[in-house]
Amino acid sequence: MTRWFEDVTIDEPFPLGSHTFTEAEILAFGREYDPQYFHVDPAAASQSHFGGVVASGWHTVLVGHRKMVDALDAEEVRLRDLGQEPGVSGPSPGVNRMEFKSPVRPGDTVTYMLTVTGKRPSNSIPGWGLLFNSLDAVNQRGETVYHAELVGFSKLRDFKMPRRLAMLQALTKVPVLGKLLGQRS
């Protein structure tokens, strides 16, 4: 997120924009990452229960991720323009759930929406908070394409490192000690 942990509001939908999937890009993604016949071969795909080519679920997810990166970038620019310092996000530890609900066919337009459903300070990384995000993808007929529950890190603005913790962290910079301390955490 481009917001500080303290500023993240729960259950406020954040639109990420839309993407129209062409047959050419569905086939190209399938050939590179998911070469099952219903993602790469229109003639064979017509024999499947889908009745034609459909996008790999992973393709729809990766495009959703790209939309999120772009939307958060734009939000960062907007905040700077308002004279505010944007927050800092960290790498994601993972995805709790991903449910593929309905297939995406050539020409379908998918709209993505991000919602933070919960947050708490991290127990393991001082100064950072965990964000629990929902990402929902919906097609032009209003059908859910996928629902995801993602985890992300966001930095605390008002965090003041306790002195004991600061000393401990400084000690981890000493090579041998750092290794020993690292084994403990």
Next chain:
Amino acid sequence: MNPITADRRHFEDLVVGETVNLGSVKVTREMILSFAREFDPLPFHLDEAAAKRSLLGGLASSGWQTAALTLRLLGDGFLNRIAAAGGLGFSDLKWKKPVMKGDTIWATATVAELRRSRHHPQWGIVGIDLAVRNQRGQPVMTMRLANLVEARDPETGMQAQVVQPYDVEQGGGQ
């Protein structure tokens, strides 16, 4: 019967506990940059200097790239050899360690769960545990996938429905 998948292994042929070695792939600098430009344009996946200054300490692949490369290994090594009928999704995807430029990742797939679809007697659902490691044997990613597989005998599925009231699957697969 679906002519495309007729000769492949079907739901009834799979066994819980079966593990398939999916092989490996080397993640080059060019692969990292090209994937990041398309799907994850963050500085530490795009720019070696910025990556050195980041928490990761060097050019690392997007976690989603590790997932996509694993998906390719899974397709070639398993899904294209069974009568797979689309993915239902996944759970508990954990990125445990960054994949750095020049790392080789290798993956295994283990059949963790088999159950008949409650709503669609022509399908079963296979739960697949994916484990991905780097060349030093360190875990980099794990997840549990759920995939539809065609059953040879839909009748068995109709009977199985009675004893599997916990099946809540609703999706149509991707």
